[in-house]
Amino acid sequence: MEKALLVSIQLKTDQGHWRIEDISSELEELALSASVEVVENIICICQKATANYFIGKGKVEEISAIANEEGVDTVIFSHDLSGTQQRNLEEAIGKKTIDRTQLILDIFSRRAKSPEGKMQVELAQLQYLLPRLAGKGIVLSNLGGGIGTRGPGETKLEVDRRQVRKKVDKLKNDLKTLRLHRLTMHKRRKSNNLPLVALVGYTSAGKSTLLNLLTQSTQITSEKLFTTLDPLSKSLQLLNGQNIIISDTVGFLHDLPHHLIEAFKATLEEVNEADLLIHVLDVSDTRLYQHNQAVLEVLDELGAKDKPVLVVLNKIDIIEDRGWLEVSKNDFPGSILFSAKTGENLRVLIAKVEESFCARMLNLKIVIPHQRMELVDFFYRKAKVNKIDYLQKGIKIDLSISRQLYDQLWQDKDIRIID
Ligand SMILES: Nc1nc2c(ncn2[C@@H]2O[C@H](COP(=O)(O)OP(=O)(O)OP(=O)(O)O)[C@@H](O)[C@H]2O)c(=O)[nH]1
Ligand SMILES: [Mg+2]
Incomplete structure (x- = not known):
C-alpha cells in the first residue's frame, strides 16, 4: 500500500468557511478512498501562497525530514499546486508530490x-x-x-x-457523440411523460443507499468517497400509483475540480432534466452546513439551483441527540429526518414526493368512450386516478395529471373534459 504524508493548508487569505480541522479530515478521507495509508497529517497555516513552494521554505524542510524518516512514498497537499511549485517541492522533499485535485482525479480513475x-x-x-x-x-x-x-x-x-x-x-x-445519444434517450423518456427525480448530494451522504431502499436495487454503497460515478435510473411506483423515474448521480465535494464538473456535465444532465431534486444530507456529519453550501454551489454551476428540492437529513439512526436533529430540521425548512439504513420515515419521504408532484398536477374530470378502455390503464400508469365511474354515456374519470400529460392529451378527440 502506498504510504502518504498529508499537508493540510489554511491560507489567511482563504475566504471559505472551511475550518482547518475540516480541510484536514476531508483530505484524510480522500486519501483513504484512494487506498493510501496515511502516515501523518501535517497542519500548515500560512499568510499566503508563495510562487516557489506554496508554503514557506522552513515548513518544506520540516516536511522533508518527516517524509524521509517515515519512509513515505507520496506527499499530498490540500491545495492545488502549479507545475513549478510541484516540481520544486518534489525536488526539495525528494518524494512524489501531488495535490488534492490529482488525488480526486485518481479516485475517479479507479x-x-x-x-x-x-x-x-x-x-x-x-x-x-x-x-x-x-x-x-x-x-x-x-x-x-x-x-x-x-x-x-x-x-x-x-x-x-x-x-x-x-x-x-x-x-x-x-463524448459529444455519446451526449447526443443520451439526449435522444432523454427525449424518449420525456415523451413517456414520467416525472424524473434526481438524488443529489455530497459524496457519501447516502444517495445510493436511498435508491436501493426505494427501488430494491443493488447499487454499490461504501463509506469511501465517490463510490458512484455512473448515473443509474430506476422506475418506481409511488403509493398513490404514480410512476416516476429516479436517478442516482455522482456525489459532490467542496471545491470540486472545475475540469471534473465540466467533464461530468453530460452525466449530470439527469440533474438538469429532473422535475424534483432530492438533496440527501448526512446529518451525522459535523460538516453538515458546509456540505449543504458546497452542494448548492455545484447546483448553481450546473444551472439547477432553482429546481424544486426536497431535503432529506439522512443517517438519523446514528444520532442520539434528538435536540441536534430538531435544530437541523428547523434549519432546513420542509426537510425530513430520515434513515436510508433503517428505513425510518420512508413513508413520510414518499408522501412528500407525491405531494410535490400533486401540487404541480392538474385536477380534471373527463369522460371517455367505453371503446377507449386502454386509456383507463394508461391513466393508472401515468397519472393519479381519484375516482372512476362506468356510466352509460362513457367512463367518467376524476384524475390528477401532470402539465406535460395534459398538453399531450387534450388533442385526443375522444377525451371530453367536463370540469
Ligand atoms: N448509519 C447509516 N449509514 C448510512 C445511511 N445511509 C447510508 N449510510 C452509509 O453511508 C455510506 C455512504 O453511503 P452511499 O449510499 O454509498 O453514499 P452516496 O451518497 O451514494 O455516496 P457517493 O456514491 O460516494 O456519492 C455507506 O457506508 C452507507 O452504508 C444511514 O441512513 N445510516
Ligand atoms: Mg453512491
Missing part, C-alpha cells in the same frame, strides 16, 4: 467503469495536466507511479504535450 465514465475522467485528467506540462512535456512525477499518475483502467497517462492535445480533442469528440 472508480470509472463505464466507457463514458472512463472518457470523462481521462479528459479531466489531461486537461489538468496540460498547463502543467513543461516544455515538450515531462513525466508526471520523476518519482515513480501510483496515485496521480494513472489514467482510468490503470493505464499510464500520456505526458507528451502534443499527444495530450490530440487525445483531449478526440475525447471531447467521442
Whole structure:
C-alpha cells in the first residue's frame, strides 16, 4: 500500500468557511478512498501562497525530514499546486508530490467503469495536466507511479504535450457523440411523460443507499468517497400509483475540480432534466452546513439551483441527540429526518414526493368512450386516478395529471373534459 504524508493548508487569505480541522479530515478521507495509508497529517497555516513552494521554505524542510524518516512514498497537499511549485517541492522533499485535485482525479480513475465514465475522467485528467506540462512535456512525477499518475483502467497517462492535445480533442469528440445519444434517450423518456427525480448530494451522504431502499436495487454503497460515478435510473411506483423515474448521480465535494464538473456535465444532465431534486444530507456529519453550501454551489454551476428540492437529513439512526436533529430540521425548512439504513420515515419521504408532484398536477374530470378502455390503464400508469365511474354515456374519470400529460392529451378527440 502506498504510504502518504498529508499537508493540510489554511491560507489567511482563504475566504471559505472551511475550518482547518475540516480541510484536514476531508483530505484524510480522500486519501483513504484512494487506498493510501496515511502516515501523518501535517497542519500548515500560512499568510499566503508563495510562487516557489506554496508554503514557506522552513515548513518544506520540516516536511522533508518527516517524509524521509517515515519512509513515505507520496506527499499530498490540500491545495492545488502549479507545475513549478510541484516540481520544486518534489525536488526539495525528494518524494512524489501531488495535490488534492490529482488525488480526486485518481479516485475517479479507479472508480470509472463505464466507457463514458472512463472518457470523462481521462479528459479531466489531461486537461489538468496540460498547463502543467513543461516544455515538450515531462513525466508526471520523476518519482515513480501510483496515485496521480494513472489514467482510468490503470493505464499510464500520456505526458507528451502534443499527444495530450490530440487525445483531449478526440475525447471531447467521442463524448459529444455519446451526449447526443443520451439526449435522444432523454427525449424518449420525456415523451413517456414520467416525472424524473434526481438524488443529489455530497459524496457519501447516502444517495445510493436511498435508491436501493426505494427501488430494491443493488447499487454499490461504501463509506469511501465517490463510490458512484455512473448515473443509474430506476422506475418506481409511488403509493398513490404514480410512476416516476429516479436517478442516482455522482456525489459532490467542496471545491470540486472545475475540469471534473465540466467533464461530468453530460452525466449530470439527469440533474438538469429532473422535475424534483432530492438533496440527501448526512446529518451525522459535523460538516453538515458546509456540505449543504458546497452542494448548492455545484447546483448553481450546473444551472439547477432553482429546481424544486426536497431535503432529506439522512443517517438519523446514528444520532442520539434528538435536540441536534430538531435544530437541523428547523434549519432546513420542509426537510425530513430520515434513515436510508433503517428505513425510518420512508413513508413520510414518499408522501412528500407525491405531494410535490400533486401540487404541480392538474385536477380534471373527463369522460371517455367505453371503446377507449386502454386509456383507463394508461391513466393508472401515468397519472393519479381519484375516482372512476362506468356510466352509460362513457367512463367518467376524476384524475390528477401532470402539465406535460395534459398538453399531450387534450388533442385526443375522444377525451371530453367536463370540469
Ligand atoms: N448509519 C447509516 N449509514 C448510512 C445511511 N445511509 C447510508 N449510510 C452509509 O453511508 C455510506 C455512504 O453511503 P452511499 O449510499 O454509498 O453514499 P452516496 O451518497 O451514494 O455516496 P457517493 O456514491 O460516494 O456519492 C455507506 O457506508 C452507507 O452504508 C444511514 O441512513 N445510516
Ligand atoms: Mg453512491
